[in-house]
Amino acid sequence: MKGKKLLWSLVIVISLLLCGGGTGYAAVSGVCSNCHTMHNSQGGEPMRTDGPEPLTTPLSALLLNDCLGCHTTTGGDPLVGGYPYVSLATDATDDNCLAGGFFPPMSEMGMGDNNDNHHGMGNINDPAGKQTGSFYTQGATGLSCAGINGCHGNETDTDDMAAISGGHHNPSAYRILYVDDDPVLGSGAKDYEEAIIDVPSTPVETSGDTQNVNIYSAGTVGASEATISELCGKCHGVFHGANGTPANGTTNAAGEWIRHPSDEELPTDWTMGGVYVFDGNDAKNNPFGYENATYTGSPTQVTCLSCHRAHGTDNADLLRWVYTTQDAGTDTADYGCLGCHNAQR
Amino acid sequence: MKKSLVTLAVLLTAAALIAVFCGPASAKVTGVCSGCHTMHNSQGGDLVATGGPLATLLTNDCVGCHSSSDSSTTYVLGTSTVPVVNFTGGEPTTHLAGGNFYWVADAGGNRDAAGHNVLGISGKDSLSFAPGGFSCGGNACHDSLAIEHATGLSFGSGCQGCHLRPAHHADDSATVIGAEESSTDGYYRFLSGHFTGEGYGVCGIEDSDWQADPSAGDHNEYLGSSGEDKQEPRLTSIYVAFRDLGHTMTAFCCGCHGKFHQEQNTSGEWIRHPSDAGIPATGEYQYAFGSTGGGASGTYDPLVPVARATLTSVTGTVTIGGASPDMVMCLSCHRPHGSPYDDLLRWDYSDMLAGGDENTTGCFACHTKKDTGS
Numbered sequence: 001m002k003g004k005k006l007l008w009s010l011v012i013v014i015s016l017l018l019c020g021g022g023t024g025y026a027a028v029s030g031v032c033s034n035c036h037t038m039h040n041s042q043g044g045e046p047m048r049t050d051g052p053e054p055l056t057t058p059l060s061a062l063l064l065n066d067c068l069g070c071h072t073t074t075g076g077d078p079l080v081g082g083y084p085y086v087s088l089a090t091d092a093t094d095d096n097c098l099a100g101g102f103f104p105p106m107s108e109m110g111m112g113d114n115n116d117n118h119h120g121m122g123n124i125n126d127p128a129g130k131q132t133g134s135f136y137t138q139g140a141t142g143l144s145c146a147g148i149n150g151c152h153g154n155e156t157d158t159d160d161m162a163a164i165s166g167g168h169h170n171p172s173a174y175r176i177l178y179v180d181d182d183p184v185l186g187s188g189a190k191d192y193e194e195a196i197i198d199v200p201s202t203p204v205e206t207s208g209d210t211q212n213v214n215i216y217s218a219g220t221v222g223a224s225e226a227t228i229s230e231l232c233g234k235c236h237g238v239f240h241g242a243n244g245t246p247a248n249g250t251t252n253a254a255g256e257w258i259r260h261p262s263d264e265e266l267p268t269d270w271t272m273g274g275v276y277v278f279d280g281n282d283a284k285n286n287p288f289g290y291e292n293a294t295y296t297g298s299p300t301q302v303t304c305l306s307c308h309r310a311h312g313t314d315n316a317d318l319l320r321w322v323y324t325t326q327d328a329g330t331d332t333a334d335y336g337c338l339g340c341h342n343a344q345r
Numbered sequence: 346m347k348k349s350l351v352t353l354a355v356l357l358t359a360a361a362l363i364a365v366f367c368g369p370a371s372a373k374v375t376g377v378c379s380g381c382h383t384m385h386n387s388q389g390g391d392l393v394a395t396g397g398p399l400a401t402l403l404t405n406d407c408v409g410c411h412s413s414s415d416s417s418t419t420y421v422l423g424t425s426t427v428p429v430v431n432f433t434g435g436e437p438t439t440h441l442a443g444g445n446f447y448w449v450a451d452a453g454g455n456r457d458a459a460g461h462n463v464l465g466i467s468g469k470d471s472l473s474f475a476p477g478g479f480s481c482g483g484n485a486c487h488d489s490l491a492i493e494h495a496t497g498l499s500f501g502s503g504c505q506g507c508h509l510r511p512a513h514h515a516d517d518s519a520t521v522i523g524a525e526e527s528s529t530d531g532y533y534r535f536l537s538g539h540f541t542g543e544g545y546g547v548c549g550i551e552d553s554d555w556q557a558d559p560s561a562g563d564h565n566e567y568l569g570s571s572g573e574d575k576q577e578p579r580l581t582s583i584y585v586a587f588r589d590l591g592h593t594m595t596a597f598c599c600g601c602h603g604k605f606h607q608e609q610n611t612s613g614e615w616i617r618h619p620s621d622a623g624i625p626a627t628g629e630y631q632y633a634f635g636s637t638g639g640g641a642s643g644t645y646d647p648l649v650p651v652a653r654a655t656l657t658s659v660t661g662t663v664t665i666g667g668a669s670p671d672m673v674m675c676l677s678c679h680r681p682h683g684s685p686y687d688d689l690l691r692w693d694y695s696d697m698l699a700g701g702d703e704n705t706t707g708c709f710a711c712h713t714k715k716d717t718g719s
Contacts (some may be wrong), residue, residue, distance in 0.1 A: 029698070031699070032698075032699055033694050034696050040617065041620065058617050060614035060616050062616065162612070171713060
């Protein structure tokens with residue numbers, strides 16, 4: 001993936017077949033030929049249009065393109081016909097992206113160490129907070145979308161497509177995310193939060209066919225399930241653990257916080273603590289997680305995604321807002337750090 | 346008297362010649378010799394065979410005999426039934442198992458993607474050689490079936506690029522045809538090999554009416570072989586098909602399209618659609634062909650034929666999983682002569698709509714979960 005050329009896909013209109021509300025996961029639908037080629041041959045020419053490998057080399061799962069190739073658009077709209085793009089040719093900003101954020105063009109992918117505002121595909125540096133024993137080995141090609149060196153799919157396959165096999169047509173996990181073999185629990189917005197991000201005053205719909213906010217899991221989930229923060233912890237485990245040591249956890253031996261909590265309930269005396277009805281602005285800037293990804297009646301919990309977006313943002317450290325603008329005592333901001341930490345406003 | 350004896354000898358000799366003429370699948374060609382042969386290509390001072398004299402003293406060539414403007418399936422000639430592969434009476438609504446050349450011919454719009462371009466039926470397409478194939482030079486059949494080739498002249502051009510050694514008078518009365526090397530039964534549909542495939546041919550059971558009226562229990566049967574390694578670069582030479590794959594239809598197709606049989610990368614992941622690969626009783630495939638799953642058999646669908654590891658008789662079921670599952674093969678998706686659809690497919694690929702819950706055949710005969718999602 002390192003040094004990989006950004007792949008521009010054709011605009012592919014594929015409508016999402018929704019699998020119902022609650023924790024149902026969207027299965028890809030549409031004509032097979034939009035994504036697959038049986039022999040990578042048409043009229044004597046390969047069907048593949050781009051990619052670092054020679055075009056005559058077929059891709060696994062008989063695909064026309066790879067992850068970024070398919071989920072990159074030559075336009076400026078992150079959602080076209082229900083089809084999500086994580087990299088735009090133009091106009092990708094914190095106000096024009098999907099819930100996971102956005103990658104820059106391939107030519108601008110960051111290879112630095114903790115210097116970038118996105119996960120750099122191909123970056124071979126150790127992830128910040130990498131825990132001893134982490135599955136992530138980066139290998140020779142660095143960070144990839146999926147598999148042994150990525151976030152999506154299983155943790156064993158080297159090939160991205162093999163790692164996410166079944167994830168598009170028969171999804172069993174939130175956004176094809178797993179921790180070991182445990183699927184991450186979550187309920188996805190049908191529009192990947194495009195509307196809420198664009199216009200935070202949009203009324204929030206937390207379930208059903210018009211669900212427009214993600215509902216993340218936090219704290220307690222099923223025995224064979226994982227929270228979204230546990231997913232992040234696969235690579236950034238030091239930031240998620242709580243084993244009581246400064247070297248590897250969020251609390252010290254005395255139980256005091258030494259790193260920001262995740263998978264923790266907000267104190268009930270905080271404005272956003274306890275059972276809290278969030279609005280679009282909260283969803284965009286301070287989303288919460290919930291026990292078993294159940295919003296109704298559940299107290300708010302902080303997750304990794306309460307502050308960060310997974311793919312990238314306009315801001316350092318993939319934050320949803322600029323950390324250096326969080327100014328205690330301003331008494332105005334209700335997002336960012338001061339969104340939850342209302343006592344510090 | 347002497348003249349009569351000479352005439353009789355010539356007639357008997359002509360009758361013993363192997364004709365370029367497809368006959369009934371389960372019976373060699375019968376009928377009066379003059380129905381197909383002319384001794385001198387002369388009658389009443391006129392030529393009998395247009396463009397003749399023709400090889401094996403025939404009155405017509407492959408295309409001439411196997412074309413019809415009246416029937417898109419078969420017609421009767423004397424005591425023989427002739428299969429039609431090139432219908433010239435308009436777009437056919439029915440056709441035989443191999444499809445029909447109509448759509449690649451001029452009358453059907455000359456669509457190169459709809460059929461094999463064959464000499465006498467359509468002009469050469471723009472390709473330098475067969476997709477997934479190679480060129481052996483000299484305008485060979487591997488370059489195109491639509492040209493007179495300049496190599497391997499012992500084989501005819503056009504139709505004989507695939508049907509290398511037609512044997513209309515061969516004894517094909519056995520249920521299973523072409524099972525042996527150097528078979529004298531003509532092989533399945535006269536499909537055999539040369540070069541490294543010399544002495545090999547396709548093994549199958551020929552439906553008696555060429556699937557003019559197919560059903561689950563009335564159809565061709567094809568031999569398959571799933572044991573070989575499909576990983577790149579296993580088949581480094583595209584000349585090895587029959588030798589490595591046995592007397593299978595897939596092996597025959599590989600003679601020209603061999604690159605497409607390199608179907609897995611070095612990690613074992615599928616990079617091209619499988620052929621001669623067993624249908625497993627796992628995942629969505631266990632419900633293929635209407636099976637209830639768990640290794641239960643499915644119902645044979647003539648639109649999506651499968652290959653069998655062994656052939657004994659025509660069966661109406663599909664074995665899914667187990668020690669010897671039935672296999673997807675090239676002809677599971679393609680018709681060798683032509684079809685209404687691009688890439689000689691049995692269905693319109695662009696109509697295969699994942700998640701639409703509209704198709705239960707085509708791709709979704711096997712990929713059952715991609716359609717219904719349940």
